[in-house]
Structure formats: C-alpha cells, structure tokens
Amino acid sequence: MSDDLEPMTPCEGVEMYLDHRRGSLHERTIQSHHYRLKQFVEWLDDEGITNLNDLSGRTVERFFQYRRKSGISETTIRGNSYTYRAYLQYCEAIEAVPDGLGEKVLIPELDKHQLSRNHDLRPERIQSILEHYRQFEYASRHHVILELLFHIGCRIGALHAVDLRDYHPDEQYLEFVHREPETPLKNDVNGERPIALSEDVVEIVEDYRQVNRHDVTDDDGREPLITSRYGRMTVSAMRDIVYRMTRPCGYGECPHDRDPESCEAMEPGLGSRCPSSRAPHDVRSAAIMHMRSLDIPARVVSKRVNATQEVIEDYYDERTPRERMEQRRQTLEVLQ
Known part of the structure; x- marks a missing residue:
C-alpha cells in the first residue's frame, strides 16, 4: 500500500x-x-x-x-x-x-463467433409465444409489449417512453422521443426516430388502445401508450412482464420438472428466477437476428434499432456463409 x-x-x-x-x-x-x-x-x-x-x-x-x-x-x-x-x-x-x-x-x-452465438432466445420461440397471446390474450397489455419489442427491436426504456401523441395509427408509425428527465432515451436525441409499423401490429395496438389501455396520465400529465391503472408503467414492471411471458410453463410444459404451484418463479416479481425466462434485451437480440435472417440490410436494421451497423453485422447475424450466398442469389436474379 x-x-x-x-x-x-x-x-x-x-x-x-x-x-x-x-x-x-x-x-x-x-x-x-x-x-x-x-x-x-x-x-x-x-x-x-x-x-x-x-x-x-x-x-x-x-x-x-x-x-x-x-x-x-x-x-x-x-x-x-x-x-x-x-x-x-x-x-x-x-x-x-x-x-x-x-x-x-x-x-x-471475445471473438465474433462467441458474441453472435451468445443469443439463446431464438426468434422462433418469440413467434410461438406471440401466437399463443394472439389466440388467448389478444391485445392485452402483455401482448402489446412483447409484440412491439419484437416487431421493432427496441430497448425496453424506449417503449416505456412512448406517449399516445407519439403513436400515429393512420400513418402506421410511432416515434421515439427523448424527454429529460422523466423518459430519456439511451442515446439521448441520437435515439430519436420514427418507426414504421406493419398493418397487423397497428391493428393489435389499436385494439389494445381502445379496449385494454387504462385512460390515465402519468405524474407529469402525459398520456403514456403503455399504462397501469395508476399511470405510466415503470421500466422494472415492464421488464418483469417480459420475464413472466418467456416462462415456458405459460404456454406449454415446464422443461425443468418444477411444480407451478410451488415454483418461486411464479411469484410476483420473481419471473426472472425461471431458468428459461429471458430479459427484454434478449427479445431485442432475437428481433435483430430475425431481421437479418430475412436479409434486411444491416444499415436499415441499424436505423430501426438504434445500434451501429458494425454491431449489427458482427454480432447479430447468425446466417451461415451458404445461407447468405443463397439470399444474395435471390437478390441478383435481376441480373439474369
């Protein structure tokens, strides 16, 4: 010393x-x-x-x-x-x-292979969960949160910050707006952007807004898109919803031989204790991987999810060289 x-x-x-x-x-x-x-x-x-x-x-x-x-x-x-x-x-x-x-x-x-293979929440699993909610809990708050996280690939904090005024159903898009100090975006004003929504997703959000959204304001008099009975949902509450939604026992059988009646992960706020539950960031990763599997250019994905093109190319593309070649072949058919 x-x-x-x-x-x-x-x-x-x-x-x-x-x-x-x-x-x-x-x-x-x-x-x-x-x-x-x-x-x-x-x-x-x-x-x-x-x-x-x-x-x-x-x-x-x-x-x-x-x-x-x-x-x-x-x-x-x-x-x-x-x-x-x-x-x-x-x-x-x-x-x-x-x-x-x-x-x-x-x-x-870490090499690029280690980083890109670190994402164990597969897009197919998210799609299966969403199919369950579209059938059994359609346009519920839980459904809308996961639907938007996967469709956009955004951070949970960005979705938490969205107000009703930022959502434009007729034009089929929403905006992420940095508003200090209550609802900042991770990258400040550099995270601000309009995000296109599909017709199907707009229909789900509209049904949520008209039927299941609580007509409340937050402590600052703003109208959040995602609400609780008391105002804007907290980020931690939204995160817990994602953990609960990704528990396999919610839409199938428990792979860990646990009894749902006594499993601690079934308790309020303890969804993360399920070995198979996943965080909102894992949903974001799955969304990015899904976009890349569809051969959406990295520069387009980068703008949508507010991440650098280099990160998108290096860490979120799990296609094999052969799969990439076949997708390029389809794009280049116009040259024949």
Whole structure:
C-alpha cells in the first residue's frame, strides 16, 4: 500500500463514484452501475478487504475468476468490466487505490463467433409465444409489449417512453422521443426516430388502445401508450412482464420438472428466477437476428434499432456463409 493513499472503504468509494457520474449518466445507467459495483463490494467484504488502498490487479482478476466460477457468462463479465475499470480509474483520481490500477482491469477478449452465438432466445420461440397471446390474450397489455419489442427491436426504456401523441395509427408509425428527465432515451436525441409499423401490429395496438389501455396520465400529465391503472408503467414492471411471458410453463410444459404451484418463479416479481425466462434485451437480440435472417440490410436494421451497423453485422447475424450466398442469389436474379 502506498503512503500517498487515503484510506477509504469500498462502499464510500462507490457512493462518491456514483455521485460523480450523476451529471453525465442517466439515472437508469447509474442504477446499473450501482448493481454491478454492489456485487464487487460484497465480494470484497467476503474476502475481508475493507480498504480500497489494498486493491491490486491480482485482486480484480480474482474477482473475475470468482464470477466465472459462479456461472456468469464471459459476455456479461466483459460488459461489466468497463464499469469496474471506470470505477477504479475514479478511485485513482481521488487517491484511494494505487496509480494505474484502472488500466490493470483486463477486458475479456471475445471473438465474433462467441458474441453472435451468445443469443439463446431464438426468434422462433418469440413467434410461438406471440401466437399463443394472439389466440388467448389478444391485445392485452402483455401482448402489446412483447409484440412491439419484437416487431421493432427496441430497448425496453424506449417503449416505456412512448406517449399516445407519439403513436400515429393512420400513418402506421410511432416515434421515439427523448424527454429529460422523466423518459430519456439511451442515446439521448441520437435515439430519436420514427418507426414504421406493419398493418397487423397497428391493428393489435389499436385494439389494445381502445379496449385494454387504462385512460390515465402519468405524474407529469402525459398520456403514456403503455399504462397501469395508476399511470405510466415503470421500466422494472415492464421488464418483469417480459420475464413472466418467456416462462415456458405459460404456454406449454415446464422443461425443468418444477411444480407451478410451488415454483418461486411464479411469484410476483420473481419471473426472472425461471431458468428459461429471458430479459427484454434478449427479445431485442432475437428481433435483430430475425431481421437479418430475412436479409434486411444491416444499415436499415441499424436505423430501426438504434445500434451501429458494425454491431449489427458482427454480432447479430447468425446466417451461415451458404445461407447468405443463397439470399444474395435471390437478390441478383435481376441480373439474369
């Protein structure tokens, strides 16, 4: 430990780091950082490390190894490692950890094959779930949330932000609008865009709006598209709906030999505890993969889902080289 360092507990460091970042990050992102750093702090406590001065590159690597042994995917570890690096770089600046520790956070290297194959929620499974809801819970709030997430490929926060005024059924499109501070988009104004909707999806949303949508306003007097009885649904409530909808027992048999009467994942707010349930981001990934399987150009998908073309091409295209060739052949038939 360097004599130049000021003693500080991991919890104090996290609190200062989050306060420092509040001016530059959305509250939703702050919450994500808090969750990731909480896991790091809890591990340090279990290891008996109570002073940030005592951290080293070896400590951080041991934490990553612990995460791997706990079953955390390499993709998740890679994504979270950027938060740990930023946190430790801040701790360097306030003289709580040794100089250079932030740069010793090694970001795991993943090849494109690992990244593209990380998406285990297949488009076909989403389509099966939607068929179930179109038949048995048509135009319900649950149905509309999943229908729009899969049709658009948007983030859950973007759908949460949509107002009735942003939805244009006659012209068959809706808009994503960045409105600080209540309903920000992940990429601020760069995430704003109009999104074309199919005739079938508009019909479903219209039936929801006219029959099942609660005629309420949120705390700011705005009329959300997706509502609860009390106003705009929270992002966490919408996320929980997706977890519940992707439980296999909701539309078939449980593949885990669990009794639905006693399964903890059937409890309110605990849908994520089902091994087969999936998050809204997984639905977004499935939607992007579906678009690419239809040979929709990456530049078009990029604009629709608000992601870079490079990411779309590298990580969301699971077609084999042969499948791509056959689709190009169909496009090039005009040359014959």
